[in-house]
Amino acid sequence: MLKGLGQLGDMAKMMKAAQEMQGKMAKLQEELAEMTVEGESGAGLVKARCTAKGVLNGLDIDPSIFNPDEKEVVEDLILAAIKDAQAKAQVRARQEMEKITREMGLPEGMDLPL
Template sequence: MRDLMGMMGKVKEMQAKMEQLQEDIAAARVEGVSGGGMVTVEMTGKGELLSIKIDPTLLSGDDAEMLEDLIVAAHRDAKDRADEKAQEMTQEITAGLPIPPGMKLPF
């Protein structure tokens, strides 16, 4: 019975850590860059777009399609960085737990 109580305590502790992890990921800020720094996107760890910075030289041309592609590429870069950061944060909390390979946390 004591083992069951200990396990329940650990489950509650892990649940609290996972809730904090989700809050930390949501509060994290990442930056994505494309075009050698000509377009920069900032977003939260949950994917909320916060800002876009565009080099003024891109605005003077007639190539809107290139600018659109650079914005999409910068967003993709930021999203990839957010995913990596979330994975790193998750690994710190779940270190030592027997989690099956490929299982992504937080859910």
């Protein structure tokens, strides 16, 4: 189609690749919002669930930890579980992004915004 136009043909290829990447990024954003990861603390006594985008959407707390004298311990366990889930969400999002960059033939380690 653009044969013989030299650099204009290359530019058209780059624009097409950019549009393709934009579409894949939009799809990835939707998928990350639906993926669920789970973090835990206290050997599973507190579990937190969040999307791969880091949005907290659930907690599961074992009733055995509800001792009024250990309120601070419970609070620490809850925070630890949430932080664990959010850290796993970041890892999962990064892994999904790496899949896309590999498919697009982009250099490994290229850090694209999520």
